[in-house]
Amino acid sequence: MSLQRNDQELRRLEELEELERLGINVFPYSFNKTISNKEIQTNFRDEDPSPFANVSVAGRIMTIRTMGKATFCDIRDESDKIQIYFKQNDLPDFYDKLKLLDIGDIIGVEGFVFRTRMGEITVHAKKVEILCKSLRVLPTPKEEIDEEGNKIVYDAFADVEQRYRKRYLDLIVNHHIRDTFKKRAKIITEMRHYFDSRGWLEVETPILQPLYGGATARPFITHHNALDIDLYLRIADELYLKRLIVGGFEGVYEISKNFRNEGMDRMHNPEFTSMEIYVAYKDYNWMMDMTEDLLITIAKKVNGTEILEYDGKEIKLEKPFRRAKMYDLLLEYTGMNLRNLSRDELYSAAKKLNVEIDEKAGAMKILDEIFSVKVQPNLIQPTFMIDYPVEMSPLAKKHRTEDGIVERFELFIAGFEVANAFSELNDPRDQRQRLEEQALLRAGGDEEAMVVDEDFLYALEVGMPPTAGLGIGIDRLVMLLTGEKSIRDVLFFPQMRPEKSKT
RNA sequence: GAUCCCGUAGCUCAGGGGUAGAGCAUCUGACUUUUAAUCAGAGGGCCGUAGGUUCAAUUCCUACCGGGAUCACCA
Numbered sequence: 001m002s003l004q005r006n007d008q009e010l011r012r013l014e015e016l017e018e019l020e021r022l023g024i025n026v027f028p029y030s031f032n033k034t035i036s037n038k039e040i041q042t043n044f045r046d047e048d049p050s051p052f053a054n055v056s057v058a059g060r061i062m063t064i065r066t067m068g069k070a071t072f073c074d075i076r077d078e079s080d081k082i083q084i085y086f087k088q089n090d091l092p093d094f095y096d097k098l099k100l101l102d103i104g105d106i107i108g109v110e111g112f113v114f115r116t117r118m119g120e121i122t123v124h125a126k127k128v129e130i131l132c133k134s135l136r137v138l139p140t141p142k143e144e145i146d147e148e149g150n151k152i153v154y155d156a157f158a159d160v161e162q163r164y165r166k167r168y169l170d171l172i173v174n175h176h177i178r179d180t181f182k183k184r185a186k187i188i189t190e191m192r193h194y195f196d197s198r199g200w201l202e203v204e205t206p207i208l209q210p211l212y213g214g215a216t217a218r219p220f221i222t223h224h225n226a227l228d229i230d231l232y233l234r235i236a237d238e239l240y241l242k243r244l245i246v247g248g249f250e251g252v253y254e255i256s257k258n259f260r261n262e263g264m265d266r267m268h269n270p271e272f273t274s275m276e277i278y279v280a281y282k283d284y285n286w287m288m289d290m291t292e293d294l295l296i297t298i299a300k301k302v303n304g305t306e307i308l309e310y311d312g313k314e315i316k317l318e319k320p321f322r323r324a325k326m327y328d329l330l331l332e333y334t335g336m337n338l339r340n341l342s343r344d345e346l347y348s349a350a351k352k353l354n355v356e357i358d359e360k361a362g363a364m365k366i367l368d369e370i371f372s373v374k375v376q377p378n379l380i381q382p383t384f385m386i387d388y389p390v391e392m393s394p395l396a397k398k399h400r401t402e403d404g405i406v407e408r409f410e411l412f413i414a415g416f417e418v419a420n421a422f423s424e425l426n427d428p429r430d431q432r433q434r435l436e437e438q439a440l441l442r443a444g445g446d447e448e449a450m451v452v453d454e455d456f457l458y459a460l461e462v463g464m465p466p467t468a469g470l471g472i473g474i475d476r477l478v479m480l481l482t483g484e485k486s487i488r489d490v491l492f493f494p495q496m497r498p499e500k501s502k503t
Numbered sequence: 504g505a506u507c508c509c510g511u512a513g514c515u516c517a518g519g520g521g522u523a524g525a526g527c528a529u530c531u532g533a534c535u536u537u538u539a540a541u542c543a544g545a546g547g548g549c550c551g552u553a554g555g556u557u558c559a560a561u562u563c564c565u566a567c568c569g570g571g572a573u574c575a576c577c578a
Contacts, residue, residue, distance in 0.1 A: 007547065008513055008529055063538075070535040087535060103528080116536045137513045140528055142539040156515075161570060216578075262577040356575095368578075392578095410578080417578060448577085473578095497570085 008137050015100040016133045022097065026133045031108040033058040038079030044113050044121050052113035057082060057123055058131060060106050060172065063142075064098075071098055072122075075107060076175065083122040084109050094128050104134030139173050164494050177489075183302055184478045184490055188255060190301045191275060191472075194294055200251030200277065205240035207233060207257070213456065214238030214395070216448040217260040220270075233259035238395065238469065239456045241278050242424065245467050246459045253277035255474065266486040267416060270495050273474040282468035283423040284407045288384050291411060291419055291470060292319050295382075295477075302481055310414040310483055313380055321382040321411070326371070329385055333375045338367065340404075346370075364391045379412035394434040394450055396422035413480055421470040428460035 005013070019026050034056040044052055059075035059082070069088040074081050084107075088095040101107070110127040139157035156174075157163065163170040171178055192202065210229065212219045214236030224231050237254050244252045255275045264270060279287070296317045299306045306317040324332075327339040334353055338346060343363040350357045350366050355373045357366050367389070379385070386409045387399060396406035407423035425431050435457070441449035478490040488494035 006513060011529070063540095065537050065540050066534090067537060067540075068534040070537075072537050072540085074538080083538075085536070089535075114536095116538090118537065120536085120538070122536080137528070139514050141515085142527070158515080159571090218577085260577080263575085265573095265577085268577065372578085420578075 006137075009135060012102060012133070012135050012137075015102070016135070019097065019100050019130065019133070024097070024130060026130055028129065028131060031058050031129060031131050032056055033077075033108065036079040037075070037077045037082040040082055040113055040123070041080050041121055044115075046115055049113060054110070055113060055123060056108060056110045057084075058106065058108040060134075061101060061103050064101070064103060066098070069095075071095075073101075075109070076172075078178075083116075083120050084111075085114075085116070085122045085124045086128070087124070090124070090126060091128065101130070102134060103140065104136070104138045105130065106132040106134070139169060141173055160488075161496075164488055165496055167492050180478075180482045180484060180490060181492065183482050186302050187298055187478055187481060188474065190298045191255070191294070194297055195251075195253050195277065198251065200253055200279065201249055203241070203244060203249075203252045203254050204256070205234075205237045205244075205254060207259075209234050211451055211453050212236075213450055213453050215258075215260075216450060218262060218447050220259045220261050235260050236274070236471070237276055238471070239453055241276055242464060242467070242469070243456065243459045245278050245280055246462055246464045250280040251278070264495060266488070267476070269475070269487050269491060272487070274471055275474055276469065276471045278424065278467050278469045280465045280467050283466065284386070284409055284421055284468055287421045287468040287470050288321070288323065288386075288409055291384075291421065291472075292317075292321050292382075295418075298477075299481060308414075308480060308483075310480060311485065313414065315381060315414060315480075317382060317413075321384055323384045323386055323409075325387045326385050326389075327387075329375050329379075329383075330367075330371060333378055334370065338370070364389065368392070376412060376417075377415045380414055382411060382413045384409045384411055390434075391437075393422065394438050395425055395431075397425045397427075398430065416476060417473070418476055418480065419470060419472045421468065424464070424467040424469045426460060426464040426466065428457055431460055432457055 016026055035052075037057060037059060040052060040055065040057070057075065057077070059077035062074045062076050062081065064071065064073040071086040073084050073086070075084055086095060086098060108129040108131050109123055109125045111123045111125040113121060113123055116122050141156045157169065163174070196202065208222070208224070208231040210231060212232040212235050214234075215238070217235045219235050220233040222231050222233065223229070235258055237256065237258070241252050241254060253275060255273065257271050258274050259271050260268075261270065262268065279290075282290075296306050296319065299308065299317050308315040308317065327337070330336070330338045334349075336349055336353070338349060341349065341363075343366070346363050346366040347357060347361075350370055353370060353374060355370050357369055361369070386407075387402065387405045388396070388408045390396075390398060390404055390406050393406045393408050396408040399405040399407050406425075409419075409421050410417050411419040411421075425434070432452075435450060435452045438450040439452050442451065475487050475490050479485070479487065482490065484490050
C-alpha cells in the first residue's frame with residue numbers, strides 16, 4: 001500500500017487540516033437533506049418560487065467557478081445536478097473558506113432557489129456545511145451542450161480498465177451508467193413479481209456444495225476446515241431445486257450467483273447471476289409459453305416496449321417466438337442433414353463447412369461447434385431451439401415420440417443464449433444411467449462432465465412429479481434489455497486480473 | 504496459449520534521434536448571475552523498466568513488466 005501522494009493530494013490534506021484548525025468538523029455525522037436535486041429541477045416554477053424558499057440540498061462538488069466575490073459550483077446527488085450560488089455578502093463567515101473546497105468534496109447547502117440570468121435553476125446559499133473532504137483527485141470530464149442540443153464530453157473518463165477497477169469513480173464521473181444498474185434491479189424485481197404473483201416460492205439453496213452438478217463446467221474448489229473436506233462453489237442450483245420439488249413444493253425459483261472456473265470474455269464472468277425455476281406438472285411446451293410471456297412482460301415494464309434494439313438490430317419480442325428443431329436449424333444454415341451421423345461423419349461434415357474442430361472432439365462437441373459457428377449468430381429474432389440429442393443433455397427427459405432426442409429448448413436472442421429449459425428427467429433409472437455415462441466421460445478426461453450425485457438419485461427414486469425447469473442468464477438478459485455489449489458493463493464489479501505492482 | 508494494439512503531467516491526449524507539449528485539474532492575482540466562465544502569471548515529467556545501436560534515445564531495435572482487444576478455451 002503506497003502512501004505516496006502527489007502535490008494535489010498533499011494540498012488537499014493541508015486544506016483538511018486548515019479547516020480543522022478553524023474548528024470545522026470535516027467529517028460530521030449527518031445532514032438534514034430536505035429535497036433532491038431532481039425535485040428542484042423538475043418542480044421549480046418562476047411564477048411561484050415560494051415552495052423552494054428554504055431548501056437543504058447536498059451532494060458532491062463537480063465544478064467550481066469563482067468570480068471574486070461570487071462563486072458558482074455544481075453539486076451532484078444521486079438524482080441530478082444542481083448549481084449553487086455563493087455570494088460573499090450572504091456568507092460572511094464561510095465565503096473565505098470556499099477556497100479550501102475542491103472538486104469531489106461533499107457539501108450541504110441551505111438556501112433558496114432562483115433562476116439566474118443565464119436561465120439556470122440555482123440554490124442561493126445561506127448556509128454551507130462541509131460533509132466530507134475528498135483527498136483524491138477525480139478524473140475531470142467536462143460537458144457542453146452544443147447548439148443542436150448534443151452533449152459533448154471532453155476528457156471523458158473512458159479507460160475501461162480504470163472504469164471497472166474503480167467503479168465508484170465511474171459512477172461519479174459517468175453519472176449515466178447508473179441507469180443500466182437501475183434497470184438491472186428493475187428487471188430482477190419484475191421477474192420476482194411475475195413468479196411470486198403466480199404462487200411460486202423464492203428459495204435459497206447451498207452455494208457451498210459437497211458435489212457440484214446441474215451443468216457441465218469446471219468448478220471452483222474451496223476447503224472447509226472444521227469438516228476437513230473440499231467443497232465446491234456451485235456451478236448450478238438445479239439438483240437442489242429439484243429436491244424441493246420432490247419435497248412437495250410445486251413451484252420454486254432461485255435468483256443467485258453461480259461460479260464457473262472458465263475463461264472470461266464479453267459474455268462470461270466467473271461469477272454470474274442466474275435464475276432457475278421448476279414448476280411441477282408442466283412440460284417444456286408450457287415452459288416456452290411462460291418464458292415468452294415473462295420476457296415480454298419484463299420488457300414492457302422495464303423499457304415500455306417489446307421492441308429491442310441491440311447492436312444496431314431491431315428485435316421484436318412478439319408471441320409466438322419461432323420454435324425450430326435443432327437438426328432443422330442445422331439443415332437450414334448448413335444445407336446438410338446432420339442427424340444420425342457417426343462421429344467421423346460429423347467430423348468430415350465440419351471440415352466441409354470450414355468449421356475448425358479439435359482432433360479429439362467427440363460427436364456432440366462437433367455438433368455443438370458447427371451450431372455455434374453456423375447457426376447461432378443468425379438467431380437474432382427470438383428463437384426457441386428445441387429437441388436436442390440425448391447425449392448433450394443428461395438431465396432432460398427423453399422426447400415423447402422421437403428416439404435419441406430429449407425435450408429441451410434453448411432461447412436465442414441477438415445471437416446469444418438467454419435461456420435453457422427441459423422437461424425434467426424424473427425416471428431415476430434413466431437418470432442413473434445418464435449420470436454414469438457422464439462419469440465414464442469424466443474418467444476419460446472430460447473435466448466438465450457431471451459427477452454422480454447419489455443423494456439426488458435417491459430423491460428421484462422417492463419420486464418427482466413431471467416437472468418443467470428453466471434457467472435464465474440474468475446478466476445476458478440485462479445486456480439484451482439495456483443494449484450493453486459486454487457483461488462487464490452490467491456488473492458493478494466484474495472480475496479483473498489482479499493489479500500487479502508496476503516495476 | 505496465439506495475434507494485434509497501448510504505456511508521455513493528477514485526467515484526456517499530441518509529439519518526435521539534439522533543453523518535453525496542449526487542454527482540463529492545481530497554485531497566485533483580477534472579477535458579486537457564471538456555466539467547457541474569462542483574463543494574466545506559476546508550479547508540476549526517471550516519456551513503464553532494462554539492455555542495445557548512436558557523439559546523443561523519451562523517440563530506432565530487443566527483451567521484460569503492466570494493461571487492453573480479438574481468437575482459442577468456455578453452453
